[in-house]
Amino acid sequence: GQNIDQPTEMTATEGAIVQINCTYQTSGFNGLFWYQQHAGEAPTFLSYNVLDGLEEKGRFSSFLSRSKGYSYLLLKELQMKDSASYLCAVTDSNYQLIWGAGTKLIIKP
């Protein structure tokens, strides 16, 4: 079966760094997405990885290892507004999006 695992909840301190991990087992792979979702709102796109390595975009970076079926989202210089759920999603061989359950990130002052 297809499966995406990510922690349910994480807590971090304002100004610090946090890494949210995602592991996946899918039938084929055509890219991995990270989305941010604030409560009551639709998800917004953060990053896309299809090749191994690190993609950096401002305070957010995303890493992919296809051989390990593993990705992480790294958030630096955390701000209170970063409190949200972070969703990992993988596109399989049929280009269907498989979603993780999301990681709720709580930022404390």
Added chain:
Amino acid sequence: GAVVSQHPSRVICKSGTSVKIECRSLDFQATTMFWYRQFPKKSLMLMATSNEGSKATYEQGVEKDKFLINHASLTLSTLTVTSAHPEDSSFYICSARGQGITEAFFGQGTRLTVV
């Protein structure tokens, strides 16, 4: 990025009535549209995938006669919740993807409350 507009953002309806939710891609042609449902504090649950001009593919457990999806043009898809009941109250979100585009863009979501 591309813009997907979903309307209405909130709707309250009486039990037994039908509600239509529209999803429009404003600046690109959406060859594929996805409809999701999300319960509080839960992740997105894919309901169906629709390709322009063809019937929607529903996920297991989703009643196709209750959740009618139409994707008649490259810029518009609609989800109609027929004979709505209180248990249909949820957050419905559409997303759209264009030909050759890897990223799916999300609409703003519709909060449906059935009373």
